[in-house]
Amino acid sequence: MIYYQLRNELWKMFGKKRTYIGFGAFLTAHASILLIFRYWQGPRRDMVHRLELLGYASEKFISSLTMAVAVLVPVAVFLMPLYVALVGGDLLAKEVEDGTLRMILARPISRFRLALVKWLAGLIFSVALSLALGGLGAAFASCLFPAGGLFVFLPMEGIFSVFEPGEGWSRYAIATVIVSGNAATVMGLALMFSCFNVKPAAATILALSVLLTSRIIQEIPYFHDLQPWFFTYHMNYWIKMFEARVPWAEILQSLCILFGFNLTLLIVGCVAFQVRDIKS
Amino acid sequence: MIELRNVTKKFGRNTAVNDLWLTVAAGDIFGLLGHNGAGKSTAIGMMLGQVWPTAGEVKLCGYEVARERQQALQRVGAIFEAPAFYNDLSGWRNLEILSSYTAPTPARRIQEVADWVGLSGRIVDKVKTYSHGMRARLALAQALLPQPTLLILDEPGDGLDPEGIHEMRQTIQRLHRELGLTILLSSHLLVEVEQVCLSIAVMNQGRKVFQGSIAETRQGRGWLRLRTGNFAEAVAILRESGLITQEREGRFILPAAGVGADQVVERLVERRQPVFEIAPEEETLEGFYLSLMKK
Numbered sequence: 001m002i003y004y005q006l007r008n009e010l011w012k013m014f015g016k017k018r019t020y021i022g023f024g025a026f027l028t029a030h031a032s033i034l035l036i037f038r039y040w041q042g043p044r045r046d047m048v049h050r051l052e053l054l055g056y057a058s059e060k061f062i063s064s065l066t067m068a069v070a071v072l073v074p075v076a077v078f079l080m081p082l083y084v085a086l087v088g089g090d091l092l093a094k095e096v097e098d099g100t101l102r103m104i105l106a107r108p109i110s111r112f113r114l115a116l117v118k119w120l121a122g123l124i125f126s127v128a129l130s131l132a133l134g135g136l137g138a139a140f141a142s143c144l145f146p147a148g149g150l151f152v153f154l155p156m157e158g159i160f161s162v163f164e165p166g167e168g169w170s171r172y173a174i175a176t177v178i179v180s181g182n183a184a185t186v187m188g189l190a191l192m193f194s195c196f197n198v199k200p201a202a203a204t205i206l207a208l209s210v211l212l213t214s215r216i217i218q219e220i221p222y223f224h225d226l227q228p229w230f231f232t233y234h235m236n237y238w239i240k241m242f243e244a245r246v247p248w249a250e251i252l253q254s255l256c257i258l259f260g261f262n263l264t265l266l267i268v269g270c271v272a273f274q275v276r277d278i279k280s
Numbered sequence: 281m282i283e284l285r286n287v288t289k290k291f292g293r294n295t296a297v298n299d300l301w302l303t304v305a306a307g308d309i310f311g312l313l314g315h316n317g318a319g320k321s322t323a324i325g326m327m328l329g330q331v332w333p334t335a336g337e338v339k340l341c342g343y344e345v346a347r348e349r350q351q352a353l354q355r356v357g358a359i360f361e362a363p364a365f366y367n368d369l370s371g372w373r374n375l376e377i378l379s380s381y382t383a384p385t386p387a388r389r390i391q392e393v394a395d396w397v398g399l400s401g402r403i404v405d406k407v408k409t410y411s412h413g414m415r416a417r418l419a420l421a422q423a424l425l426p427q428p429t430l431l432i433l434d435e436p437g438d439g440l441d442p443e444g445i446h447e448m449r450q451t452i453q454r455l456h457r458e459l460g461l462t463i464l465l466s467s468h469l470l471v472e473v474e475q476v477c478l479s480i481a482v483m484n485q486g487r488k489v490f491q492g493s494i495a496e497t498r499q500g501r502g503w504l505r506l507r508t509g510n511f512a513e514a515v516a517i518l519r520e521s522g523l524i525t526q527e528r529e530g531r532f533i534l535p536a537a538g539v540g541a542d543q544v545v546e547r548l549v550e551r552r553q554p555v556f557e558i559a560p561e562e563e564t565l566e567g568f569y570l571s572l573m574k575k
Contacts, residue, residue: 108350277331
């Protein structure tokens with residue numbers, strides 16, 4: 001039964017044009033960033049300079065893999081939350097707005113079950129979007145740059161690493177898969193707001209507001225000691241895949257905290273959805 | 281089939297439904313009447329477990345909706361005013377989606393229902409290409425898929441043209457006749473309700489102000505329709521004899537207490553007044569409804 005209901009949610013979700021906005025935006029972002037890297041000498045020169053300062057052969061590391069990671073990080077941090085929040089905010093609030101939720105709730109399905117299948121559909125969308133992000137980046141970069149090793153320079157995270165191609169690709173693949181946890185968290189946040197009596201746009205904006213507020217507070221220097229209390233701090237776990245030695249314990253800890261956070265969001269959303277009245 | 285006991289619903293300070301008692305028997309076509317804001321849709325929302333009552337108990341098919349919603353709605357179909365669908369999906373897919381919230385439905389059954397409502401030629405087209413009438417048929421199809429015993433129709437005639445309303449009326453009668461469904465019809469189209477329903481309840485400001493059969497609503501308030509050779513002269517004779525107390529519109533008389541139509545006829549014939557017709561006034565539902573609202 002839950003299979004059919006989940007299938008329904010996926011049909012509904014992927015039947016809407018706005019679901020594909022994120023995929024389209026990723027295509028555009030990848031194409032723009034990679035074309036700038038390919039044809040504008042400024043950013044390349046900077047990269048070459050940094051590598052050669054450390055004694056690495058730049059031609060080996062100015063590669064499709066390096067470029068794919070250079071695109072993955074900003075797109076995953078800044079762009080991806082926007083599209084998962086858009087879809088997550090729609091999941092329930094749009095059905096209320098369109099009137100289809102009344103049609104569904106005239107059926108013998110519990111509200112908890114409905115919220116759960118919507119959350120599962122949102123999770124599948126989050127994974128699909130993350131894989132598309134990684135896959136599109138790798139595909140575009142491979143078309144425009146030669147194969148080679150991985151060079152990662154992320155000063156804010158304190159990461160400056162180089163990897164051989166084999167290890168670099170495997171780290172890129174793992175990062176692409178686990179970044180879906182971030183997408184799922186933002187989606188869960190938007191779905192929770194969507195369970196309340198708000199418009200879909202309001203649910204999306206509220207989710208993004210919470211995300212940005214948490215990030216802003218986390219970045220205030222005086223709050224440095226409080227950072228682990230913010231969920232956005234733990235959303236950086238996937239970037240640690242590019243540290244020279246992967247801090248698996250830290251990654252696992254962040255994943256556990258995010259899992260608990262997501263579970264809380266789901267419970268709050270289910271309770272809010274259960275107690276509210278659904279009227280035309 | 282439907283039982284509401286002492287049901288009240290408040291939205292903040294506003295009481296939408298106040299101490300509502302309502303019973304709909306199996307096999308009935310029951311009309312729920314009332315002006316906009318009378319509490320009809322809220323009452324239906326509570327029957328379907330979409331709106332939680334502030335007080336009271338709602339039972340459908342013998343199950344309490346608040347506690348046994350799944351069992352209560354297992355054999356219930358519902359249609360709302362301006363039925364909403366997933367416009368980017370086909371009619372068929374919409375039926376698959378909506379029916380699976382009750383139970384997975386075989387393709388054969390979907391085809392059967394699409395044929396029954398007359399949508400089989402367009403069922404694979406996207407819903408956004410459907411006319412208003414086709415959407416109404418699709419709404420009926422989704423309501424029929426779980427093989428309901430109870431059908432709840434919330435303002436189904438809203439937005440339909442006269443042809444659509446006629447079709448809706450025929451369909452309701454056909455559903456009752458061929459499938460033996462119990463039907464609850466909420467509407468403010470009094471003529472439609474009068475033509476299809478067997479009994480009604482009238483709501484006003486969240487309260488039930490009447491429940492009874494359509495036949496009861498047609499009983500006038502004691503007035504007789506009288507057709508004679510000279511109405512004014514007949515009225516004068518009857519007044520003089522103390523047999524009537526009032527007359528109106530040049531064709532209705534109100535007999536005095538304890539006076540029957542036979543006595544009226546006897547007196548008029550005695551006084552050589554021809555009586556062509558005398559019959560109790562049959563009130564229209566509209567007249568009955570308006571008189572209730574004035575109280």
